[in-house]
Amino acid sequence: MSVKWFGKRMVMGTIVLLVISFLSFFIMHLAPGDPATAFYGGNAQTLNTAEKERISRAFSLDRPVIEQYGLWLKEILQGNLGYSSKEGRPVTVILLERLPNTLLLFGVTLFFIIIGSLWLGTVAGMQKGSLWDKGLSTISIATSSIPSFWLGILFISFFSVKLGILPSSGTGEVGGDGGILDKLRHLIMPAAVIILTHTGIYARFLQESIKAETSKYYVMVAKANGVLEREIRKGVLRNASIPYLNYIGMTIPSFFGGSIIVESLFSWAGLGQLLVKAVMMKDFPLIMGGILFTGLLVVFSLFIIDLVMYAVDPKLRKGAYSR
Amino acid sequence: MLKVDQLSISINEKNIVEDSSFLVPRGKITSIIGESGSGKSMTVAALLGNLPLGTETTGKALFDGKDLMDSSTEEIMGIRKTDIFTIFQDAANSFNPSVKMERQLYAFSGGRNGDTVKQFRAKMSSILVELGLSVAIFHQYPFELSGGMLQRCMIACALYVKPNLLIADEPTSSLDRVVQKEFIDILKVLNEKQGTTTLLITHDLDIVAEAADEMIVMHAGKVVETGSVAELFARPTHPYTKRLLESRF
Numbered sequence: 136m137s138v139k140w141f142g143k144r145m146v147m148g149t150i151v152l153l154v155i156s157f158l159s160f161f162i163m164h165l166a167p168g169d170p171a172t173a174f175y176g177g178n179a180q181t182l183n184t185a186e187k188e189r190i191s192r193a194f195s196l197d198r199p200v201i202e203q204y205g206l207w208l209k210e211i212l213q214g215n216l217g218y219s220s221k222e223g224r225p226v227t228v229i230l231l232e233r234l235p236n237t238l239l240l241f242g243v244t245l246f247f248i249i250i251g252s253l254w255l256g257t258v259a260g261m262q263k264g265s266l267w268d269k270g271l272s273t274i275s276i277a278t279s280s281i282p283s284f285w286l287g288i289l290f291i292s293f294f295s296v297k298l299g300i301l302p303s304s305g306t307g308e309v310g311g312d313g314g315i316l317d318k319l320r321h322l323i324m325p326a327a328v329i330i331l332t333h334t335g336i337y338a339r340f341l342q343e344s345i346k347a348e349t350s351k352y353y354v355m356v357a358k359a360n361g362v363l364e365r366e367i368r369k370g371v372l373r374n375a376s377i378p379y380l381n382y383i384g385m386t387i388p389s390f391f392g393g394s395i396i397v398e399s400l401f402s403w404a405g406l407g408q409l410l411v412k413a414v415m416m417k418d419f420p421l422i423m424g425g426i427l428f429t430g431l432l433v434v435f436s437l438f439i440i441d442l443v444m445y446a447v448d449p450k451l452r453k454g455a456y457s458r
Numbered sequence: 459m460l461k462v463d464q465l466s467i468s469i470n471e472k473n474i475v476e477d478s479s480f481l482v483p484r485g486k487i488t489s490i491i492g493e494s495g496s497g498k499s500m501t502v503a504a505l506l507g508n509l510p511l512g513t514e515t516t517g518k519a520l521f522d523g524k525d526l527m528d529s530s531t532e533e534i535m536g537i538r539k540t541d542i543f544t545i546f547q548d549a550a551n552s553f554n555p556s557v558k559m560e561r562q563l564y565a566f567s568g569g570r571n572g573d574t575v576k577q578f579r580a581k582m583s584s585i586l587v588e589l590g591l592s593v594a595i596f597h598q599y600p601f602e603l604s605g606g607m608l609q610r611c612m613i614a615c616a617l618y619v620k621p622n623l624l625i626a627d628e629p630t631s632s633l634d635r636v637v638q639k640e641f642i643d644i645l646k647v648l649n650e651k652q653g654t655t656t657l658l659i660t661h662d663l664d665i666v667a668e669a670a671d672e673m674i675v676m677h678a679g680k681v682v683e684t685g686s687v688a689e690l691f692a693r694p695t696h697p698y699t700k701r702l703l704e705s706r707f
Contacts, residue, residue, distance in 0.1 A: 352551040359506045359546075360615075361539025362565045370554040377556075449556050449599045 137452070144441055148434045155430035156211065159423045160204050166419075211427070217420035219413075226424035230406065234428070236306055237405035240394060241432075243322060244329040249383070251330065252337035256379070257372065259338070260345025271342055275335030283393060287328045287400045294324060304402035325401040329394065340382050344375040377448050384440035388433050406432075459484040459623060459655045460505075465517035465527070467500050467509065474500050477517070478681045480674045482623070487649050487656040489666045489687070491702070492676035498659045501676075502627050506544060507534035521623070539570050543621035547628035549609035553600035560596035563611060567618035585614045589644070606637040613644050616654075624648070624656045630665060642669045663706050667691065675699045 182190075191197045195206055210217065216226035259271040295303035301324055302308070307317050348354070348371045357367050395407035402408065406425055413421040445451055460482035467475040475497040482488045490498045503509045505519055505526055519526040521537065529537070546552055553562050560579075568578030583593045589610045600608060609629060616624055626645065630638040646669055648654045658670060666673055666687060673690055675683040677698040683690060694700045 352546075352548055353554050355508065356544075356546050356552040357554075357565070359508050359538060359544045360566055361535060361570050363569060366565045366569070370557050373556055374554065447556075449558075450601060453599065453602065455601050 137454075140445065144438060148438060151434055152427070152430055156208060156427055157204070159426040159430075160207060161200075163419050163423055164200060164203075166417075207423075216424035216427070219418055219421045221413075221416050221418045221421070226420050229409070229421065230424055230428050233404060233406050233409045236403060237394070237398070237407065237432075239318070239322065240325060240329070240398070240403060240405055241390070244326050244333070244394075245390070247326070247330045248333050248337055251334040252341055255334070255338035256341025257345065260342040260375070261349070261368065263346055263349065268342070268346075271335070271338055275339035278332060278335035281332055283328050283332045284396050284400055286332060287324070287397060290324050290328060291401075306404045321401075321403070325397045325403050328397055333390075333393075337379075337383065341375060341379045344378045345371060348375040373447065377444065380440055380444050380447065384437050384444075387436045387440070391429055391433060459522065460657070461518075461520040462501070462505075463518040463520070465501065465504065465519060466515065467497070467504055468514050469510070469512060474513075474679055475504070476679045478676070478679075480681050480684050481672075482655060482657050483672060484655050485649075485653045486671040487645065487658055487669055488672040488674065489658040489660060489670035490674045490676055491660055491663065491666050493661055495678075496676040497679040498661075498676055499627055502544070502625055502657075502659055505625070506538060506542070507531070541622040542625060543616045543619055543623075544625040544627065545609070545612045545616060545629045547631055549612060549629075549632065550600070550605045552612060553608060555599065555601050557599075558596070559598055559600065559603070559611065562600075563596070563615060566612075566615040570619055582614065582618060585617050586611075589614055589617075606633055606640075609633060609637070609641060610644075613641070613648075617648060617652075620652055620654065622655065624654050625659070626656065627659045628661070629658075630660070630662070638665070645669055663702060675702070 188197070195203055198206070207217075214227060216230070218224065219226055219229055222229065255267075255271055259265070259267040262268055290301075291303045294301040302321050303324075304321075306321050351374075354367060354371060357370075391407070394405070395411060397403070398405045398407035399411050406429060410422065410425040410429070412418075413425060450456055462481075463479050465475060465478045466473060478497070478501060480488075480490075490501065492498050500509070504513075504515055505521075507526065507529070509515070515527055517527060521541070524533075524537070526534065526537070553559070563582055564575060564578050567573075567582065568575070573581070579596075586593055586595065591607060591610055591614070595603060595607070595611070603611070609632075612629075624645075630641050633641060642665060645656060645658070649656055658665070660666060670687050673685065673687050674681055675690070675696065675698065677696075683694065683696040683699045690699060691703065694703055
């Protein structure tokens, strides 16, 4: 692997994280409400000026904003994201508790979306003009137009309320053993909602990419010269997967955004649901830490996609795009 | 070898090629010459069964007695694989950009013949060297090679498979003068040494004069004159052929 390429990615990832940290800090700084209220809730009204000043001093809120940001960043680099103003526990600990659930939901849905869209997109793209081709074009628009929260409500109404076969919310039974099977049963509906609303559009993208690739000059030349169909298909799929992977990479951030809605709807105890709660309760340290953590996940996922692209696309490896 | 009889090609009821008849004799280099849009490349596409969707054809094209216009897709694919090799105009785009040259050259040559990769490597290496190319290109990607090198790779495949009919569709138009000359020399060697019947499509009269034995002049979708190069150069009868000859420097 090219050290230069690797280094460049790392620097870019760090810059993105710095921008995220900057934005999350300053947006929170501009948000209404003050930290004293966040800590003491309704009781904040009973605090006198000296007590409020003491709180401000304790959190360095009496210093200039830039200095506050610098201090915050320094602590973050040491792994300290502060303490939740509601729970009083370290933000890092709270986030790490929720992280496995988000990763499970994200991993499972992304896995099935990729498998499903690869299969549908390839079948439809390779059979230009067929029923598959036309069918996918229509169905993908329909499925991606369905709002996930609405589909989620339908699912709850049908599978939980009417049939009573799947749990409507949570990540495990109350009083259950907390085993993996129990968790998977709770995972089915939120995962299915994300998979159903996303697979179509990813498949459509791959389908169009394959169709564009099969009309390329080199395919015509290969066909005219009796090159094996299997060999041509392999080459076409490889090239068509490059824009498809790019598309996955580009949409990963919105994927995390979308999962916030689904996590809240199904009370799936992941980072998304935690963030929504933190916003409701004006738990500033938790919001800032959550945003940064999600940012870190996005940057890491994009890095993985970049690595796959690097392996698939020789032009990228040989630096042909920058020539 | 190839006898085209009353071939007409139309797209959306618009005639692209009209009642074309010509002969490609065995063991000779026959050239189809005409300006852009005269129907040369469409004629080749029809012979290869490579026409765009919605195209209609009438007439016959007998290849060793078999009518290409009346053959099934499988039959055409079989002929493409065993009897005909085609070199196209745009060499830079004739190969898949993300597959190494060795694999592609194999697919175009040894893979067609059913040779093993080992046999292919040995045979192709000597052909590449003969054509002034290094065997290092095996491990390179098409975008790392020049247009001239890629066109020579195509010729290497033609030399490898020794087709009954070699079709070269404007093979030199994207190459510079020096490489063009080299290409034509190789075509001639291929014809003289292996007796490869060649159908050379071009709009360049100099190339016809240099390489071809027979020529077919196409103009506005019609074959206007056919005959040996020497004969047509000396005594052109059709006004378009005359104009073409007069336009030479």
